[in-house]
Amino acid sequence: MESMGICAICGEPAKLYTCSLCARHVCSGCFDETHNVCTGCL
Numbered sequence: 893m894e895s896m897g898i899c900a901i902c903g904e905p906a907k908l909y910t911c912s913l914c915a916r917h918v919c920s921g922c923f924d925e926t927h928n929v930c931t932g933c934l
């Protein structure tokens with residue numbers, strides 16, 4: 893299920909992904925789908 897909200901890293905409204913390490917909700921630009929983590933944890 894997709895969720896819309898504000899990215900915890902860049903602050904842009906977007907479809908959000910949940911980082912598997914820090915559990916922050918981030919946009920596709922701030923998320924690495926290969927590792928399932930945000931760019932802050934990458």
Ligand SMILES: [Zn+2]
Binds near residue numbers: 922
């Ligand atoms: Zn972002």
Ligand SMILES: [Zn+2]
Binds near residue numbers: 931932933
């Ligand atoms: Zn993270």
